[in-house]
Amino acid sequence: MGNILDYLDWRGDLAFSQSPFNEVDNLILACFSYLELDGIREIQDGNTLSIEELTEHFFEKSQEKEMKAEGTFLQNMPALLKKMAESERFRDCRVGGFVNEIMTDKTQQFAAVTVELTDGTTYISFRGTDDTITGWKEDFYLSNGTVPSHRKALEYLEKNGRYMQAMIRLGGHSKGGNLAMYAAMQCEEEIRSKLLAVYDNDGPGFSKDFFSEKRCEEILPKVTRIIPEASVIGMLLEHKKKPMIVSSTQKGILQHDAFTWEVMGKGFMRRDTLTRRAEASDRTLHKWIDNMNEKERDRLIQELFSVLEATGAKTISGIQEGGLKSLTAMIKQLDQMEPESKAMVQALIVGFFGSCLELLPLPELDKKRFLP
CATH class of the missing domain: 3.40.50 (Rossmann fold)
Structure with missing residues (x-):
């Protein structure tokens, strides 16, 4: 093809x-x-x-x-x-x-x-x-x-x-x-x-x-x-x-x-x-976002991207290429959030990046923070 x-x-x-x-x-x-x-x-x-x-x-x-x-x-x-x-x-x-x-x-x-x-x-x-x-x-x-x-x-x-x-x-x-x-x-x-x-x-x-x-x-x-x-x-x-x-x-x-x-x-x-992971990601996304008002969605978007931006990567592919360094930076940023926000953002990141994270040579302890 x-x-x-x-x-x-x-x-x-x-x-x-x-x-x-x-x-x-x-x-x-x-x-x-x-x-x-x-x-x-x-x-x-x-x-x-x-x-x-x-x-x-x-x-x-x-x-x-x-x-x-x-x-x-x-x-x-x-x-x-x-x-x-x-x-x-x-x-x-x-x-x-x-x-x-x-x-x-x-x-x-x-x-x-x-x-x-x-x-x-x-x-x-x-x-x-x-x-x-x-x-x-x-x-x-x-x-x-x-x-x-x-x-x-x-x-x-x-x-x-x-x-x-x-x-x-x-x-x-x-x-x-x-x-x-x-x-x-x-x-x-x-x-x-x-x-x-x-x-x-x-x-x-x-x-x-x-x-x-x-x-x-x-x-x-x-x-x-x-x-x-x-x-x-x-x-x-x-x-x-x-x-x-x-x-x-x-x-x-x-x-x-x-x-x-x-x-x-x-x-x-x-x-x-869709792939099974994409369907799961979609369910997670709609679970958190559908019932939020504009102000609540705005806050969730800010928090989600604060985690991604914490990696220092400029691109989505750059986060994947960062491997353990990217994952460590995301975990550090997540740990600074309030429990409810942390749960939502972590669920979204699992949905978005799960298939990419599975491919990384990471210690099992680190993977368990994000992968089911």
Whole structure:
């Protein structure tokens, strides 16, 4: 099996007129918005470039080195762009509408880009979060009420969609999937009538009172929700759409990386259910969070991430790589909490990291603190 990079090798020679848009094309375009395209004026303020032209500009500005320095799944983005530019399927698609705004007072970022496909449709891609601990923290806060990024996504869709003649696909990965769902549910009728499809790729959910019966009835038939078999972020809070569960080459929470999702032909390798550990994690998450109000959830999120941040790691994968050092730091931070908070946070960490911790060469005494 392969991933989205392999898909471009296998099927990149097929134009959309030969093989219609599919779920894998969606994930490619959802990830496309992770590209650092700042400084390329030709895709801002109403200007567009073909993906082939954009690729030349991108590498002229040495963006590849900057993305590799991130040390996360973002390091795959330059390779994705190159393969898209070399493919018959994507090279002539036109890119525009790029925005990237840092909301420093809210420690949040909003970025989006529009891709005009050669099948006559448009895909609006909202950027998600990477595997940094800060990014995951933002995903958790995103599910705890409306935040500035939500309003920015709605504003972007209504501003750009109003003038589009083409039918619109909305999508994103992680935070981007949540933003796509929010914008689709909240946009005005004129825009909703242009929505062809909405793709939520392992994005967090919403509180129960977010979904109105009328909007759900109109939008949910257009939604495709995709999660890996050990999803964590994609299981946060409420979702009204049954997910497509896909296979991943990674374990546990590291499956959030979209480049690990397994592709076969023009679709993903499917799984019937979540892994047993993911199902247990989901039950634990909902046990603690579902009945909390916004203030209580905010406190739990703060406490959970204080434990993760205590490791000194910058990324989720870095916590795993830290081994015994990471585990010791988490235990020390946990032991400073009140008993009730400690029980909740420890249960969540077991749910999230259990499959990763089992692989570590740790003394049994240390493992018993976290593993059943």
